[in-house]
Amino acid sequence: MSNLGFVILHFKTADDTRACVESIRQHVPGAHVVVVDNGSGNGSGKLLASEYKADEDVRVILEERNLGFARGNNVGIKVARSIPGVRFVVVLNNDTKLLQDDFEKLVNDEYAQSQFAVLGPQIETWDGKVDSSPAPGLITSRQQALKLIYKRMIKYALCLAHLEGLVKEAGTGKMVDVFYDYNCRYEDVKLHGACLIFSDKYFERYEGFCDKTFLYFEEDILYWRAKQTGLKMVYNPNLRIWHAEDSSTNSTVKNKREKNLFVFKNEIKSLRVLKDILNDTSME
Numbered sequence: 001m002s003n004l005g006f007v008i009l010h011f012k013t014a015d016d017t018r019a020c021v022e023s024i025r026q027h028v029p030g031a032h033v034v035v036v037d038n039g040s041g042n043g044s045g046k047l048l049a050s051e052y053k054a055d056e057d058v059r060v061i062l063e064e065r066n067l068g069f070a071r072g073n074n075v076g077i078k079v080a081r082s083i084p085g086v087r088f089v090v091v092l093n094n095d096t097k098l099l100q101d102d103f104e105k106l107v108n109d110e111y112a113q114s115q116f117a118v119l120g121p122q123i124e125t126w127d128g129k130v131d132s133s134p135a136p137g138l139i140t141s142r143q144q145a146l147k148l149i150y151k152r153m154i155k156y157a158l159c160l161a162h163l164e165g166l167v168k169e170a171g172t173g174k175m176v177d178v179f180y181d182y183n184c185r186y187e188d189v190k191l192h193g194a195c196l197i198f199s200d201k202y203f204e205r206y207e208g209f210c211d212k213t214f215l216y217f218e219e220d221i222l223y224w225r226a227k228q229t230g231l232k233m234v235y236n237p238n239l240r241i242w243h244a245e246d247s248s249t250n251s252t253v254k255n256k257r258e259k260n261l262f263v264f265k266n267e268i269k270s271l272r273v274l275k276d277i278l279n280d281t282s283m284e
Contacts, residue, residue: 002031004104005086007076008094009069010037010060014044016095016244018051021058023097028104032083033058034076039066068214069193077198077208089203093194095244099124106239107197117202117231118222120191121239122182130182134189134235139220145275149268156264159257186235190223194243205229210273216263217270224277 006024010017021033035052037045037060049060061075073091080089088107100106110119122130139145180186210221226233 001085002028002104003085003087004028004031004090004107005080005083005088006031006033006090006092007073007080008033008035008092009072009076010035010040010045010048010094011066012040012042012044013094014048017044017048020092020094020096021052023099024092025057027098027101031057031104032080032086034079035060036072036076037062038068038072039063069218070209070213071211074208074211081203087200089198091196091198092241093243096123096194097242099240099242103239106236110234110236110239111199114187114232114234115201116197116199116234117205117226118191118233119197119199119239120189120233120235121195121197121241122235122237123192123194123241123243125243134180134182134186135192135219138190138223139217139271139274139278142275142278145271145278149271149275152264152268152271156261156268159260159264162257180235183237185237187232188227189233189235190219191233191235193219193222195241196222202226202231205231210277212273213266213270215266215270217267217274221270221274221277224274228277 006028008017008020017035021035024031024033035048035058037048045060045062049062052058052060059079061079063072063075066072067075077089077091080086088111090107107119110116120134124130139148180189206225209218210225213221223233225231
């Protein structure tokens with residue numbers, strides 16, 4: 001039996017979730033999968049629950065409302081950790097697929113080497129490119145977070161006033177760009193949220209993600225929580241997954257203006273949480 005427990009946060013796009021589950025079954029036989037329907041509201045969660053009802057290795061949890069990324073995944077993490085034999089919890093976006101038969105072996109080998117708290121793989125997109133893992137942009141101080149909040153508030157106000165044409169001129173605010181050779185292994189880096197592998201080292205300190213956000217900047221918050229408590233984050237390019245990017249977000253909004261409003265509103269909320277975690281001397 002596998003010692004990996006997988007958590008998939010499902011929202012509306014059932015085909016993506018099925019493909020993700022089947023990729024796990026193909027490459028990690030015997031793994032337990034917890035699918036959390038994050039208040040989809042379109043019947044897709046109930047459909048998946050019915051389809052996997054007879055499967056002992058797949059459990060579908062139906063949430064009545066959308067809890068957001070962190071709290072939705074935390075529901076699945078709690079269940080996955082309660083499964084006997086599970087040593088590592090793999091949190092996957094539903095629009096991802098595993099690519100390797102030795103995925104579990106690579107996770108166990110990395111833990112034997114580094115005793116990681118959080119591990120991230122190389123993430124490939126549909127065109128074969130690497131999707132920023134480890135992630136290059138990093139917010140490094142409370143002052144920087146405040147500047148980003150101000151920028152997002154201007155953008156949000158412009159969208160509300162139907163002045164979308166001026167949004168680009170408002171700028172985004174700068175983050176520290178660190179450029180990586182994605183074929184090299186790194187420690188103490190910000191990892192991509194599409195796939196995060198948690199060990200007991202992490203759960204000795206935290207029960208899951210910071211539950212004060214809805215969506216966005218979870219990776220920065222995770223990085224700083226780990227750094228401030230001495231937890232090791234590792235990027236290992238030998239691990240690989242495929243990621244479609246933004247299928248759930250795109251299924252939530254109807255047009256570009258609505259998507260912008262959704263993004264800016266939730267980025268502001270997450271940045272405020274990150275600001276409270278940071279202190280002015282974090283990396284200055």
